[in-house]
Amino acid sequence: MEMEMGMGALDELEVLAMSPGGSAASATAAAGSEDEADLRRGPWTVEEDLLLVNYIAAHGEGRWNSLARSAGLKRTGKSCRLRWLNYLRPDVRRGNITASEQLLILELHSRWGNRWSKIAQHLPGRTDNEIKNYWRTRVQKHARQLRCDVNSRHFRHVVRHLWIPRLLERIQADAAAGASGGQPAAAPPVVALATTTASGGRLESAADNGAVVTTSKEAHAGGCYDHGDYYYYSYSEPAAADAMSPAEDTSSALRSTVTDGPAQQQHHYCASAATPTNEGCGVVGGAAAGATMEEEDVFAGTWSELLATAGCEDDFPTPIEKVLYATLVQFQFCTFA
């Protein structure tokens, strides 16, 4: 809000007056009743924001229709409520969704589905609209890139074995940066992730804001990258310019590799993008584990439940998954009622 307020009310009003949306709205409204003709739609102006904020500061919120009239706003009560809740409320957090928040969203969505408002209750300052937009623009984008549904086993597999580990790396990095005098990690609070072999995790693409997908040449080749202490995750993805043929696409396997640093213990999964029903073909924990992904039900329950019950093999849960579980437990402790 503060930023919006500072960007020049007159300029914005001028822009609005010139905007097609504004003129279209007024033209449309002119055909309706007199009341409807008075109602404004489209983007809010700084003046309107000020009217709403000042009125709520003086009289409180609620009874939105009468509030809109009393405040002198030519808006519906619904519109006022939405503007207040999603934008003007003082405790609304703006800016990028942090890795911690992404992790929490993934977990809570696996638990509750599209219950955005319920999920938002556990992300202080975040609105249901913001979380919904995040899910639709980021999460579903990756699902589309993988050519699968967000609710499919395939995608859940990717989330568990690619996305969540990367988020954990990022959380670690943020925590480390905070501990070393950098900016402290933003709320919600994050447990210090000290017990992991993934210390100093490095992302393959630093510019990739928490995204699962990497499209580097290395990633395109797929497979395992062993760079000392670092973890690398990737899956092969046809670059947009490649214009792969269907035959080539068939060989476009989804791969992820986790290399446990010095121990050189590999957890290598692959799932064919072209065969959605063949959910996994990897070996878990090397030959000794002997448990294939088909045997493991990773597709029911929440992520935390899955990880909590995955400890039947010697190396399950993997160190990084243990950290995930600890993080989720910590989140629940901090933010769950």
Place this chain on the structure above:
DNA sequence: AATATAGGCAACCGCCACAGC
């Protein structure tokens, strides 16, 4: 430099539940 395309996000819409009359 101009145009096309994709992504992000604010806002709107339709539906539902609930309370008060």
Place this chain on the structure above:
DNA sequence: GGCTGTGGCGGTTGCCTATAT
């Protein structure tokens, strides 16, 4: 019990901007 107003929620739309061609 029916009607109306209100609030809440999830889905969708459309605009603006960034990026690609």
